[in-house]
Amino acid sequence: MNKLPSHCRRFKTVEIISVHGYVELQQAIERLFERQEIFLAWEGLDGCYECENSGNFCGFNSTRNATICSTSRPKRSHSAVILGTSIGGTAFLALVVLVLYRFRRSDSEKETQLKVERFLANYKTLNPSRYSYSDLKKITGKFRHKVGQGGYGTVYRGKLPNGIPAAVKMIENSKGNGQEFINEVATIGRIHHFNVVRLLGFCAEGTRRALVYEFMPNESLxxxxxxxxxxxxxxxxxxxxxxxxxxxxxxxxxxxxxxxxxxxxxxxxxxxxxxxxxxxxxxxxxxxxxxxxxxxxxxxxxxxxxxxxxxxxxxxxxxxxxxxxxxxxxxxxxxxxxxxxxxxxxxxxxxxxxxxxxxxxxxxxxxxxxxxxxxxxxxxxxxxxxxxxxxxxxxxxxxxxxxxxxxxxxxxxxxxxxxxxxxxxxxxxxxxxxxxxxx
Missing domain, CATH: 1.10.510.10 (Transferase(Phosphotransferase) domain 1)
Structure with a gap:
């Protein structure tokens, strides 16, 4: 792997791979990256380092299908991918998907965590209790007894420190940026009725979220x-x-x-x-x-x-x-x-x-x-x-x-x-x- 040009080293994440330089693939990829706000440049095997050493910037001209040396700095964004011109584009497309997925997932998870924490900060009530993930492991005996599987996660049987049986639902397939978790806590967390299941507690620790209910031994209707x-x-x-x-x-x-x-x-x-x-x-x-x-x-x-x-x-x-x-x-x-x-x-x-x-x-x-x-x-x-x-x-x-x-x-x-x-x-x-x- 060659040494990166100086302006590329300042980007958040840089991956170097090589692909064939045919124009159709390059244009399609450029359009994809423009929609995702990702800077795309092409690096040839020759000429770029000489260009960089002279204080200019190396890029790719889609019309000429060749690297060029420019005095203007390419527009930057969150991440960059520097492409060579030797092997096929399949590996490149796979890498693009992985990079986009990783950054999108990471940003989405951070936004969801902030949303949940802001809600809980405004949730002024003594009950239900807030548990840590290690608390849940103790309550469920390290998630030993699985009693159900729902659309949003798995339910385990457990026992609270005071001996009360409980059902712990680990929210695994979260949708709507944590909204289903917030809905549960916001609605049944404050109410008590004989014919509404009681929420005893919850866990919100990073990406781990769970709801702790009173245990229903006869399961569902x-x-x-x-x-x-x-x-x-x-x-x-x-x-x-x-x-x-x-x-x-x-x-x-x-x-x-x-x-x-x-x-x-x-x-x-x-x-x-x-x-x-x-x-x-x-x-x-x-x-x-x-x-x-x-x-x-x-x-x-x-x-x-x-x-x-x-x-x-x-x-x-x-x-x-x-x-x-x-x-x-x-x-x-x-x-x-x-x-x-x-x-x-x-x-x-x-x-x-x-x-x-x-x-x-x-x-x-x-x-x-x-x-x-x-x-x-x-x-x-x-x-x-x-x-x-x-x-x-x-x-x-x-x-x-x-x-x-x-x-x-x-x-x-x-x-x-x-x-x-x-x-x-x-x-x-x-x-x-x-x-x-x-x-």
Missing amino acids: EKFIFSSKDSKTRNRPFSWEKLQQIAMGIARGMEYLHQGCNQRILHFDIKPHNILLDHNFQPKISDFGLAKLCSKERSVVSMTAARGTAGYIAPELFSRNFGAVSHKSDVFSFGMLLLEIVGCRRNIDVTVENQSQIYFPEWIYNRMSQGKEMGLEIEIDGDEEIAKKLAIVALWCIQWNPTDRPSMTMVVQMLEGDLHGLEIPPKPFASSDIEMIAT
């Missing part, structure tokens, strides 16, 4: 209602009375988020996976990574893109033609979740026998509007009434027009009342081409 994919062998894990209690608990937790806090909390990711069950199978709403805060006086919130999980996202999050985004978007997600509780299946399911699709919400609406039996497993008197009530409430919640959906306060009242006080709502969706199959 998803584990129970989707335990069997075969509709003929699907066994209902809970009694209808217990399912009604679970639905009521989720509704009360959501009502608290919408009405009981100083600021309204919109969850935007209500689904069975995010409903945890304690030792008594009481539901706890969890995972506030997509949550958004707004004042109670505001009925509409601004959104730049849809957020949530496919199958539970309200239509207005995809297109404002359906209405404005508001707390009613969470109501839609709750309705879809409630239908899955009723059917003990995913709303879009596939039968094992012929692989035909079932869109359960439309199927259940058609059955109920025609006065037919719902084809659900009924064991004791009163079960059918509970099943119908849950289904009707769910169908009200998934109305495509947000103004036609009830608030979560009204949902709680509907669930507390009896079936006779409920009317079947208008059809909440346009007819689909999906084949309807009774089970």
Whole structure:
């Protein structure tokens, strides 16, 4: 490797490789580097040192496809790559990607750390506690007991110094510049409700971030209602009375988020996976990574893109033609979740026998509007009434027009009342081409 010219040694990072000097490759690379604010020069094997020694500056002329000696200094930026003219451009392109990735990742990580630390500096509260990474290693026994894997990281079981069981979620796949971490701490860090999972602590140490929750021994609702994919062998894990209690608990937790806090909390990711069950199978709403805060006086919130999980996202999050985004978007997600509780299946399911699709919400609406039996497993008197009530409430919640959906306060009242006080709502969706199959 040759000695660098004097003006190059002052750059932050310099890499020297050699490539063929054909004009097409050089022009494409120059355009790439201009967009990334990276200075690009070409160094030949002869002539550059003589040019530098005379007090001038060596560069590359794309028209002549040759090195030139200039009296003007090339424009500098954050890093430089000096190119020779002997071997192919593939290695060079690979190096460009690595250099760009390293600097972009490093800058992004620093910005995220500063953003998180600024938020925590303004987070004036005694609880939850802030832990160091070494604390987490002690709490989890060096991350020995893995209990779950989510979209944002891995969850480990542990025990706090006071003996309380805890779940530690290590945020590994961070998106949005640490925003999901800030959302979690900002929302559930300050609130306490029986049907909302409690945040006990957090860790923010460099690029390591984690959330410490109360431990839920029965994991998520998803584990129970989707335990069997075969509709003929699907066994209902809970009694209808217990399912009604679970639905009521989720509704009360959501009502608290919408009405009981100083600021309204919109969850935007209500689904069975995010409903945890304690030792008594009481539901706890969890995972506030997509949550958004707004004042109670505001009925509409601004959104730049849809957020949530496919199958539970309200239509207005995809297109404002359906209405404005508001707390009613969470109501839609709750309705879809409630239908899955009723059917003990995913709303879009596939039968094992012929692989035909079932869109359960439309199927259940058609059955109920025609006065037919719902084809659900009924064991004791009163079960059918509970099943119908849950289904009707769910169908009200998934109305495509947000103004036609009830608030979560009204949902709680509907669930507390009896079936006779409920009317079947208008059809909440346009007819689909999906084949309807009774089970």
